[in-house]
Amino acid sequence: xxQGKLRDRAVGSLxxxxxxDAMGLPFENLSARRVAKLFRPPGxxxxxxxxxVTDDTEHAFLTxxxxxxxxxxxxxxxxxxxxxxxxxxxxxPCCVGFGTLRALIKHCLCxxxxxxxxxSPGSGPAMRAAVVGCYSxxxxxxxxxxxxxxxxxxxxxxxxxxxxxxxxxxxxxxxxVACDGMPDLDAIFGQLSAAGDDPHWRELVxxxxxxxxxxxxxxxxxxxxxxxxxxxxxxxFVVPIAVFSWLRHFGDLDATLNAVIRxxxxxxxxxxxxxxxxxxxxxFGGLPGxxxxxxxDYPLGVKRLMNVSVDVFADQQTPVLLSPxxxxxxxxxNLVFLTILFGHLVRRLLxxx
Numbered sequence: 001x002x003q004g005k006l007r008d009r010a011v012g013s014l015x016x017x018x019x020x021d022a023m024g025l026p027f028e029n030l031s032a033r034r035v036a037k038l039f040r041p042p043g044x045x046x047x048x049x050x051x052x053v054t055d056d057t058e059h060a061f062l063t064x065x066x067x068x069x070x071x072x073x074x075x076x077x078x079x080x081x082x083x084x085x086x087x088x089x090x091x092x093p094c095c096v097g098f099g100t101l102r103a104l105i106k107h108c109l110c111x112x113x114x115x116x117x118x119x120s121p122g123s124g125p126a127m128r129a130a131v132v133g134c135y136s137x138x139x140x141x142x143x144x145x146x147x148x149x150x151x152x153x154x155x156x157x158x159x160x161x162x163x164x165x166x167x168x169x170x171x172x173x174x175x176x177v178a179c180d181g182m183p184d185l186d187a188i189f190g191q192l193s194a195a196g197d198d199p200h201w202r203e204l205v206x207x208x209x210x211x212x213x214x215x216x217x218x219x220x221x222x223x224x225x226x227x228x229x230x231x232x233x234x235x236x237f238v239v240p241i242a243v244f245s246w247l248r249h250f251g252d253l254d255a256t257l258n259a260v261i262r263x264x265x266x267x268x269x270x271x272x273x274x275x276x277x278x279x280x281x282x283x284f285g286g287l288p289g290x291x292x293x294x295x296x297d298y299p300l301g302v303k304r305l306m307n308v309s310v311d312v313f314a315d316q317q318t319p320v321l322l323s324p325x326x327x328x329x330x331x332x333x334n335l336v337f338l339t340i341l342f343g344h345l346v347r348r349l350l351x352x353x
């Protein structure tokens with residue numbers, strides 16, 4: 001595949017993830033029953049038909065930026081990503097996983113990296129992983145994918161399940177970017193199996209293929225793996241559900257996102273991961289124009305996400321470092337976000353029931 005098509009699909013992965021993140025945000029931690037009452041696709045339901053992103057997109061962007069700044073040096077990548085995540089935490093984000101929060105606070109207190117990571121099976125590492133997989137697809141000689149994923153993951157999480165989920169997302173994103181059409185099922189399940197040797201993970205992978213062949217719905221598959229809203233951020237729920245929705249509704253971003261949002265739970269993270277895989281298959285040109293137009297955020301709007309990702313995947317040699325002004329703007333944006341979030345929390349108390 002030519003480099004231009006690879007780049008288009010890698011950009012599509014980042015922006016597809018951002019669309020899913022913004023679509024799922026208003027319904028995070030709701031039950032499926034409550035989502036059914038409030039969800040009105042298509043379109044965003046955050047602010048008058050417009051969408052904003054959360055930590056899922058912010059972490060993906062910061063990881064991509066750190067990859068660019070590292071220039072193929074693994075230790076430099078670790079240090080740049082650590083610095084960028086600490087600066088991000090200082091912007092007081094409203095949405096951050098508890099495990100990631102604990103780890104980054106330790107980093108802020110200068111705790112050595114090997115002691116800062118927490119023993120949590122959360123989805124933080126997996127939501128940063130797809131862009132690394134896309135980078136590996138575009139520059140296969142530049143990085144050892146599993147080593148770089150483990151390095152990025154272990155900044156915040158040391159639970160083997162979190163690492164397995166991150167490897168799976170990275171491997172599938174790399175596969176999706178490099179394939180015309182749906183990747184071969186044997187290749188998909190081979191990549192998933194190679195992501196980890198945990199028996200629980202192997203059991204989940206074994207349930208994916210028959211569920212897809214039987215044309216089970218995403219809700220049916222989620223039930224089969226024991227999905228519970230109260231554990232919506234558990235990586236062994238989020239990653240398999242995102243993967244299954246991508247396969248079940250292959251080539252249809254809206255259907256892919258709608259299926260995972262209707263489950264409730266950690267809707268923004270699950271939709272962001274499903275969107276990243278769908279975007280990697282569709283490419284930037286295949287993303288719905290209305291979804292891109294409605295994604296209105298600052299400083300991480302569509303224009304910045306697209307420009308930075310194009311520069312990175314085009315292998316520009318002189319990356320522009322993120323300035324303090326970027327994180328200052330992010331802080332002011334978070335104040336606005338918090339106000340809107342409060343309005344949504346009030347809205348959740350109102351009909352329809």
